[in-house]
Amino acid sequence: MVTFVSFSRHCLSWGLIFVLALAACAPPATPAPTVALTVPPATPTVAAPAPTPTAAPAGPTPTGAPPSPTPAVPGAPAALKIGIVTFLSGPAASPFGVPARNAAEVLIENLNAGKVPAPYNQKGIGGVPIQAIYVDEAGGAEKQVAEFRRLALEEKVNLVIGYISSADCLAVAPVAEELKVLTVLFDCGTNQIFEERDYKYVFRTHAHQVIENVGAARYILRAKPNLRSIAGINQNYAWGQDSWAAFRDSVKKLKPDVQVVGEHFPRLYAGEYSAELSALLAARPEVIHSSFWGGDLESLVIQAAPRGLFQQSIVVLTTGDTMLPRLGRDVPKGIVIAARGPHGALAPKTPLNDWFVKIYKDRYVVRPVYPSYHIAQAILGVKAAYEKAIAANGGKWPTQDQVIAAFEHLEFETPSGVIRMALGKGHQAVEPVVLGITGDFDPAIGEVKLTDVIEFPAECVNPPDGMKTPDWIAQGFPGAKCP
Amino acid sequence: METLVIILIDGLVYASWLFLIAVGLTLIYGVLRILNLAHGSLYALGAYAAASLVIRYFDRGLWPPGSYFLMLGAAVAVGLLAGPFIERGLLRRIYNRDPVYQLLATYSLFLILEDFIKLVWGVNPYFAYKPAWLLGQVWLGGIPYPAYSVLLIGVALLAGGGLWFFIRRTRTGRLVVAMIYDPEISMALGVNVPRLSLLTFTLGAILAALGGAFTAPTLSVAPGISVEVIVLAFAVVVIGGLGSPEGSAIGALLVGLVRALMVHQRPELELFAIYLVMALVLLIRPQGLFAREEVRRV
Numbered sequence: 001m002v003t004f005v006s007f008s009r010h011c012l013s014w015g016l017i018f019v020l021a022l023a024a025c026a027p028p029a030t031p032a033p034t035v036a037l038t039v040p041p042a043t044p045t046v047a048a049p050a051p052t053p054t055a056a057p058a059g060p061t062p063t064g065a066p067p068s069p070t071p072a073v074p075g076a077p078a079a080l081k082i083g084i085v086t087f088l089s090g091p092a093a094s095p096f097g098v099p100a101r102n103a104a105e106v107l108i109e110n111l112n113a114g115k116v117p118a119p120y121n122q123k124g125i126g127g128v129p130i131q132a133i134y135v136d137e138a139g140g141a142e143k144q145v146a147e148f149r150r151l152a153l154e155e156k157v158n159l160v161i162g163y164i165s166s167a168d169c170l171a172v173a174p175v176a177e178e179l180k181v182l183t184v185l186f187d188c189g190t191n192q193i194f195e196e197r198d199y200k201y202v203f204r205t206h207a208h209q210v211i212e213n214v215g216a217a218r219y220i221l222r223a224k225p226n227l228r229s230i231a232g233i234n235q236n237y238a239w240g241q242d243s244w245a246a247f248r249d250s251v252k253k254l255k256p257d258v259q260v261v262g263e264h265f266p267r268l269y270a271g272e273y274s275a276e277l278s279a280l281l282a283a284r285p286e287v288i289h290s291s292f293w294g295g296d297l298e299s300l301v302i303q304a305a306p307r308g309l310f311q312q313s314i315v316v317l318t319t320g321d322t323m324l325p326r327l328g329r330d331v332p333k334g335i336v337i338a339a340r341g342p343h344g345a346l347a348p349k350t351p352l353n354d355w356f357v358k359i360y361k362d363r364y365v366v367r368p369v370y371p372s373y374h375i376a377q378a379i380l381g382v383k384a385a386y387e388k389a390i391a392a393n394g395g396k397w398p399t400q401d402q403v404i405a406a407f408e409h410l411e412f413e414t415p416s417g418v419i420r421m422a423l424g425k426g427h428q429a430v431e432p433v434v435l436g437i438t439g440d441f442d443p444a445i446g447e448v449k450l451t452d453v454i455e456f457p458a459e460c461v462n463p464p465d466g467m468k469t470p471d472w473i474a475q476g477f478p479g480a481k482c483p
Numbered sequence: 484m485e486t487l488v489i490i491l492i493d494g495l496v497y498a499s500w501l502f503l504i505a506v507g508l509t510l511i512y513g514v515l516r517i518l519n520l521a522h523g524s525l526y527a528l529g530a531y532a533a534a535s536l537v538i539r540y541f542d543r544g545l546w547p548p549g550s551y552f553l554m555l556g557a558a559v560a561v562g563l564l565a566g567p568f569i570e571r572g573l574l575r576r577i578y579n580r581d582p583v584y585q586l587l588a589t590y591s592l593f594l595i596l597e598d599f600i601k602l603v604w605g606v607n608p609y610f611a612y613k614p615a616w617l618l619g620q621v622w623l624g625g626i627p628y629p630a631y632s633v634l635l636i637g638v639a640l641l642a643g644g645g646l647w648f649f650i651r652r653t654r655t656g657r658l659v660v661a662m663i664y665d666p667e668i669s670m671a672l673g674v675n676v677p678r679l680s681l682l683t684f685t686l687g688a689i690l691a692a693l694g695g696a697f698t699a700p701t702l703s704v705a706p707g708i709s710v711e712v713i714v715l716a717f718a719v720v721v722i723g724g725l726g727s728p729e730g731s732a733i734g735a736l737l738v739g740l741v742r743a744l745m746v747h748q749r750p751e752l753e754l755f756a757i758y759l760v761m762a763l764v765l766l767i768r769p770q771g772l773f774a775r776e777e778v779r780r781v
Contacts, residue, residue: 269711
């Protein structure tokens with residue numbers, strides 16, 4: 001027994017080292033800089049239930065579309081099969097993946113029923129109903145490549161709309177090109193995709209992450225022309241580091257004498273920021289930048305508020321819009337909020353947006369957030385491209401190449417305003433950047449109101465086509481047209 | 484000088500949080516000789532239970548400071564329910580199995596509890612920050628801290644002090660120490676091992692749930708919080724020595740202070756420094772700072 005105990009102790013200390021190594025490399029705690037938003041939980045993949053009583057079907061469930069009585073387009077398939085890939089489990093599901101899936105579901109239902117306002121009032125896509133297959137994005141880039149091949153080769157989808165994580169976008173895009181499957185990236189942030197190479201089959205219907213940091217820098221310098229010091233607190237992986245670098249470099253380019261007094265990179269999902277907040281409070285920067293998202297963002301705000309950080313410094317939260325409906329009346333005053341474009345509380349007041357918010361709220365109670373807007377952009381972009389291609393093809397169903405030709409340089413209406421496919425040889429969208437400051441609580445909308453809202457048009461915050469964003473910032477934004 | 488004070492306080496805040504979780508883990512290992520990988524899930528259960536109760540409590544508009552007692556009650560209730568259930572239901576059946584088998588069993592328990600939490604509380608976050616905002620600020624080292632952080636340090640000190648009193652001054656506590664240091668002699672002298680195991684595990688579960696319950700007001704309580712905690716708790720336990728409650732206190736302090744120092748001086752080395760300390764301790768004293776040298780008897 002004695003020997004057994006000491007043996008088991010010995011064995012256990014090895015086991016412990018093994019476990020620590022496992023825990024350190026296991027997906028849940030992977031802050032590796034190349035692994036972007038992915039990071040699934042160590043649990044078996046469970047489809048996340050919808051946040052409302054109307055539970056949506058879980059897993060790869062086709063949303064059945066009734067055969068449309070609309071006159072069929074010659075040569076059209078019975079249904080247009082779209083693979084939709086978004087986080088249904090893991091930490092990115094609740095803030096991003098599920099709001100995107102919800103928007104896709106309600107929008108596709110309305111499209112198939114022909115209930116979407118003009119110019120999208122034709123049923124389905126060119127009269128052909130949409131059949132969506134939902135796939136969970138959790139599991140890492142390699143799993144997503146395998147899932148993509150399955151969608152393309154076994155499910156034989158007509159196209160894929162997907163990917164929140166930049167790592168997944170970067171991994172899937174070359175495979176889409178290889179398999180010649182039309183793929184629309186709907187939410188990932190990295191600017192690399194269309195700046196590093198050209199794609200024929202890959203499109204992205206939203207702007208990349210760099211622009212909102214350029215917009216944030218311009219916004220801050222308008223509010224504080226005599227800005228002297230900035231600091232950042234961002235998650236320690238590609239998203240956080242790239243966002244901070246873009247903001248810091250933009251500010252320094254626009255006002256070279258600004259001092260950087262703190263650069264903090266806590267690990268992804270750390271959740272506890274007491275020491276970082278102390279450092280920021282002690283350094284007293286005039287402006288603090290953070291691209292935190294999801295639970296990390298909310299934890300940061302909860303911990304910073306009672307310490308008066310938002311009174312001491314102007315804090316810029318580049319994904320801040322997502323927390324407005326969640327924290328309601330307790331969102332502190334004076335925070336600069338962005339939404340990765342004109343989305344959510346910063347979306348334009350158009351009939352299409354009002355309609356979108358209404359159908360979403362009717363179904364899911366809460367309002368749509370920016371991933372919901374991003375997926376709506378992708379779906380409506382696909383519809384616009386197909387219908388333009390049908391018209392160009394003399395009313396006959398187009399080939400994939402014809403759809404691609406129609407998609408390139410397309411301009412189309414969305415709840416976020418008009419989207420232009422202006423970059424990456426017509427494959428990458430540009431969007432304006434809108435920012436505002438949190439003000440008083442408005443009981444009518446259940447959120448704080450945003451004041452001092454400024455919109456920077458797309459020409460102001462996006463580089464010209466063919467120029468890499470870091471070079472554009474380094475050269476002092478050549479060609480930028482700002483109001 | 485002010486920076487030094489700030490580093491000390493930040494270190495202390497972090498250490499008290501780590502201590503609450505690590506001490507239960509090490510205590511359970513000391514008596515049961517099982518490394519409980521599901522310990523983080525008990526922390527998460529405490530956090531979820533406290534968060535959902537606190538939200539309801541404030542919705543009713545009841546006396547705000549009462550929420551602290553509610554959190555305490557939630558932690559004790561979670562520990563008293565989950566502790567015996569897990570110990571009787573699972574651990575008791577695997578005490579004499581191979582350590583690798585035990586690791587796998589508690590790992591699967593961790594997975595089950597993660598899904599159990601999603602089943603009960605869903606995947607959307609809970610915000611129960613009112614108790615943390617209630618107490619206002621205290622100025623220490625020239626910057627404001629939430630007074631709630633001081634309360635957290637107090638909770639950890641009370642829990643640690645109570646534990647010390649229990650294991651050093653009460654009969655049952657001394658039996659626990661005897662089990663940690665020499666299980667064989669203790670058994671030979673007639674210690675009721677099943678009862679002691681049940682007691683120790685429940686105590687460890689209450690401590691973990693207490694850590695979770697009192698952290699809940701500072702967090703967005705969402706799936707995945709248990710993973711964050713368990714990795715750091717392991718580092719603390721390894722530094723302090725497996726099975727040593729005093730060691731986990733020193734380990735937590737060491738990790739807390741090193742981390743705070745790095746965040747203020749070299750933020751990019753924050754995580755590296757914690758594991759560097761652990762690696763150094765493992766190199767110099769593989770059994771941890773406080774664990775006794777094991778005499779190999781044949």
